[in-house]
Amino acid sequence: MFDFIVDHYNYWTYIGLMIIGFYAMMTKRNLIKKIIGMNIFQSAIIFFFISSSVKKGVTVPILEHAHGHAAHGLEHVTHAVDAMQYANPLPHVLMLTAIVVMVATLGVALAVAIMIYRKYHTLEEDEIIMAIKRD
Amino acid sequence: MILPFNLILVLFVYICAIAAITIRDLLSAVVILGAYSFLMCLLWTEMAAIDVAFTEASVSAGIGTVLMIGAISKTKRRSKD
Numbered sequence: 001m002f003d004f005i006v007d008h009y010n011y012w013t014y015i016g017l018m019i020i021g022f023y024a025m026m027t028k029r030n031l032i033k034k035i036i037g038m039n040i041f042q043s044a045i046i047f048f049f050i051s052s053s054v055k056k057g058v059t060v061p062i063l064e065h066a067h068g069h070a071a072h073g074l075e076h077v078t079h080a081v082d083a084m085q086y087a088n089p090l091p092h093v094l095m096l097t098a099i100v101v102m103v104a105t106l107g108v109a110l111a112v113a114i115m116i117y118r119k120y121h122t123l124e125e126d127e128i129i130m131a132i133k134r135d
Numbered sequence: 136m137i138l139p140f141n142l143i144l145v146l147f148v149y150i151c152a153i154a155a156i157t158i159r160d161l162l163s164a165v166v167i168l169g170a171y172s173f174l175m176c177l178l179w180t181e182m183a184a185i186d187v188a189f190t191e192a193s194v195s196a197g198i199g200t201v202l203m204i205g206a207i208s209k210t211k212r213r214s215k216d
Contacts, residue, residue: 053184087182110206
């Protein structure tokens with residue numbers, strides 16, 4: 001049981017980082033702080049997906065001798081792909097898209113924050129709510 | 136994966152995440168978030184995900200930090216919490 005907990009430290013890290021990001025999004029009143037929390041939250045989720053692709057003693061998922069560069073004297077040998085030798089590349093590809101989406105949401109969130117600052121001259125959430133109620 | 140190196144990286148990631156949300160100077164917080172992203176991409180290189188690692192390094196740590204510094208220069212640098 002103890003070994004199981006220690007072996008899966010990647011997943012514990014992911015849970016901790018996600019909670020840190022969620023805490024920042026919920027309790028911090030500054031809008032930029034909320035956006036930083038959102039960034040941490042998203043990279044924690046990417047961390048979880050990448051952790052699911054790891055095996056023990058594997059290398060990067062790039063095929064050796066993929067384009068017919070066989071060793072000398074072995075030109076007739078075609079290399080079969082040994083999947084146990086490589087990390088699983090499917091979560092990597094999914095998370096490439098997620099990183100791009102992360103930056104897109106970051107840009108939109110910052111643009112909205114700048115628009116709010118231009119209108120209310122503050123980034124603190126409580127002051128913005130008070131200004132909205134005054135109007 | 137080298138276990139001690141991985142554990143040290145995870146520890147630094149935790150420290151950077153907590154520092155980024157507690158520091159009141161927003162510019163320092165954003166720079167620490169950039170350090171967090173670079174540590175994260177080191178962690179992914181260790182997990183044999185090099186494509187994700189260099190996308191993270193260029194897009195999230197590079198462009199993301201620049202975008203946030205731009206937004207802070209347009210708004211206020213001090214935060215209340």
